[in-house]
Amino acid sequence: MAAKKKPGADEELAQLKANPDARAIATALASAHSRVVAAAAELIKARQLSEYTAALQSAYARFLVDPVKRDPGCRAKLAILEALDFTESMSEDPFLSATSLQQLEAAWGPPVDTAAGCRGRAILALARIGHQDAVPLAGLLLADDLHLVRVAAADALGHSGVRAAAGVLLHKLETGDEEPEVVLACMSGALALVPELMLGRLAAQLADGSDEGKEVAALALGQSNRPDALRVLVDAAEATVMSSDRAVILRAMGLHRSDAALEALLKFIAGDNLADARAAVRALATRRFEAGVRQRVQHELRGRPELERELAESFAD
Numbered sequence: 001m002a003a004k005k006k007p008g009a010d011e012e013l014a015q016l017k018a019n020p021d022a023r024a025i026a027t028a029l030a031s032a033h034s035r036v037v038a039a040a041a042e043l044i045k046a047r048q049l050s051e052y053t054a055a056l057q058s059a060y061a062r063f064l065v066d067p068v069k070r071d072p073g074c075r076a077k078l079a080i081l082e083a084l085d086f087t088e089s090m091s092e093d094p095f096l097s098a099t100s101l102q103q104l105e106a107a108w109g110p111p112v113d114t115a116a117g118c119r120g121r122a123i124l125a126l127a128r129i130g131h132q133d134a135v136p137l138a139g140l141l142l143a144d145d146l147h148l149v150r151v152a153a154a155d156a157l158g159h160s161g162v163r164a165a166a167g168v169l170l171h172k173l174e175t176g177d178e179e180p181e182v183v184l185a186c187m188s189g190a191l192a193l194v195p196e197l198m199l200g201r202l203a204a205q206l207a208d209g210s211d212e213g214k215e216v217a218a219l220a221l222g223q224s225n226r227p228d229a230l231r232v233l234v235d236a237a238e239a240t241v242m243s244s245d246r247a248v249i250l251r252a253m254g255l256h257r258s259d260a261a262l263e264a265l266l267k268f269i270a271g272d273n274l275a276d277a278r279a280a281v282r283a284l285a286t287r288r289f290e291a292g293v294r295q296r297v298q299h300e301l302r303g304r305p306e307l308e309r310e311l312a313e314s315f316a317d
Helices: 009-018 022-029 034-047 050-062 072-086 093-098 116-129 134-141 147-159 165-175 180-193 195-208 211-224 227-239 243-255 259-270 274-287 293-300 305-314
Strands: none
Touching (some): 022 050, 180 195, 180 211, 195 227, 211 227, 274 293, 274 305, 293 305
16 A cells, blocks of 8 residues: 655645644645745744744754755745744744854855854843843944845844943944944944943934935934934034035934924924925924824914925825
């Protein structure tokens, strides 16, 4: 009698999709197909199912063996780590392992490391857990070859709550990084940990930095949602001569989700400088779905057709 043929990945995925109950998820996690395991882990993440921690860990360990063949692109491993993190698992072993995970796969030219997402997710999870080695490991990953890992490491340091971790971020800012995303993450992290030191540094950057440096500093201040950071942005906007330079600051103010930032931008819209008014309308487009924002902008336009057109274009759904 012929042995029954094992179902392929497409068949297993179809079964999971058709009936994604607890039993189907557990069965999918035990699959030999990385796509199926990834799909199950994504369901666990989306539904916040914390009861699958042990099964997720077992699946993760399984895909560390012959990983290029069994889990190309680290699809399953990354989905598993995300599921463990988003369900707030306190199991540190998979995350510790993943901070040093590399998976070199063939590509045109040199091999490509596909495990960057795993390293990034792992260091963020260790920071969430408050692991004793989260800060030193994040310091190591701040020198990773792949910039997305460096961004995650900077974010982890900023969210660690450890004041001394700011020293690592400040050192990175001094030595520099070719990727603006990394610089922004370092600025944001240091601002969270040592605001009294970073506010002055960022204000100086806005006044005397390069065009790119000014933009990144403004973004760090705007994204922080700190009242004192908004004050730095408002002061910088008032001290800036050129409207083109001020537009960068106004755009950052649009990211500051506060009533004070809204009021400040509405003043620019109501003012006589058309370039500033247009820039302020564009800046508030990020808040167009907040109740009342569109109406308040409309009220300040004073029937100026140029700004009416800007509002219609920038606030389009």
